[in-house]
Amino acid sequence: MKRGLVVLDSAEVPEQERPGRVARLQQRLTDEGVTLGLVYADVHRSDDLGYLTNLCIYWNEGILAVPAEGEPAFLMKLSPRVHGWMRRSSTLTDLRSGKGFTALVQGLVENREQGVIGLVDAALWPATAVEEVRAAAPGWEVRPLGGLVREQRLVPSTAELDLLGRAAAALRTALDAGTAPDLPDGERIAILEQALRGAGYTDLMVEVVHGPDGVSAVEVTGQYRFGWLRVARLVAPHAGVALPSWAAAVQNALAAARGAVAPGVRAAAPAAAAENAFTTGLPSGAVLHATVVHQADLSTGGDYASPDEELAPGAVVVVGVEVLFPDGGRVAVADTVRVGVTGAEDLDAEEQHA
Incomplete structure (x- = not known):
């Protein structure tokens, strides 16, 4: 409900x-x-x-x-x-x-x-x-x-984009608080739930998951009005402790995927760029998987999205990188971005309407 x-x-x-x-x-x-x-x-x-x-x-x-x-x-x-x-x-x-x-x-x-x-x-x-x-x-x-x-919803109107930008700004602020070091999982979830429900999110799923070396990930998928966003961030085990090399490389893979977002490319291309950019070895048995999903498909989990679909100018997509570990652990990083003329744009950036 x-x-x-x-x-x-x-x-x-x-x-x-x-x-x-x-x-x-x-x-x-x-x-x-x-x-x-x-x-x-x-x-x-x-x-x-x-x-x-x-x-x-x-x-x-x-x-x-x-x-x-x-x-x-x-x-x-x-x-x-x-x-x-x-x-x-x-x-x-x-x-x-x-x-x-x-x-x-x-x-x-x-x-x-x-x-x-x-x-x-x-x-x-x-x-x-x-x-x-x-x-x-x-x-x-x-x-x-x-x-x-759905085809009409792929490229948000100016009004819809303004609402998504508002939602992204609220999510960015909430994540800054919810990914502070040394917080229990329940407190991270409570911080994000309170902030985003208070900001007007209608649907919300907040999850904290864990990988090796004490690394955790905070993942938020939410609906604001009738638009969707997903963002995920890695969290180091303690304040002042750097992320291990494999985790930093996962973040670099996300940056590579964002860098490959452009009008006319197929959704599979940024995902492939993320996987190709990952050069630092994962823990034994771990698997990295990258995806690009339209925000219009998030209500069905992106399960029906096609990797062959071309990204339209102005579309809003979720670029994500997930790592699965053999012991059942998982971490993820993700951004929701607009497909701008020059590449991926943050939704709450001033240049989003260019």
Whole structure:
């Protein structure tokens, strides 16, 4: 279950930006010959819904129905008691509650001429939800579609980038405190949780992991509004003690990956640069692995990201290096950066809008 405040504020995101996002999706649906696009959402996979409407699913599940023409409707397995705050915190006006999707989709299509229902990002739909949609619309073609909304989310707008920069600044400050020397793991986690929840993060996972030689790593993955960041830092065992050579080389590998980030390169290229830059030997049996993942894919852990996807100018990606040790230990370093014209840019840097 998510926690945190959801803000619908035209000072953060201009009032017409979200309707414009819906209009872009509707044009794609028209181009694909789709009459009605359905976007599935639950607490784990709600970024498309949030991007289009600002609605946050704290629990349970729903389907955003976007016709090729007309206003979207949200079909949900939630009580009508939630409709009030949903209307106040989103751009939606058509909200429909029920115990199952079959009846809700039946009500949606019963007065429409039969056509094509498109399941947006169909690979992420639960099989049961797909079955309910098919049962609700006999005579309709139900067609799997790709990540049409994800494609729109890959390059943040100016407003989204400003919010990510705000979140990055809060995370940088919190990490400075949370990676101070000689703190117990629980205290590190508490410092980061308190600071970032207080700054408005909606979803947050903080982890402290350990490798050999007393080296630990503090890793934070968090959602601010509807954007995601991941940052991880190594921590020496005690104040005044330098990191061992292998740990310093892991940090150098991250720097090499950042240096290889550029518009048009494939996501695999910075990861390969990190692995190629690592020249100092790891402890016996340890394995280094580097990845580049779009922030738009962090809600699903980056598990569906393609290493062959080219990095678009202005995209925001997580560059990460992880080391796994044979005794089960693990350390990681990671940065969330913008793909700038001249390379990787920190999100809270002044040059990010150049």
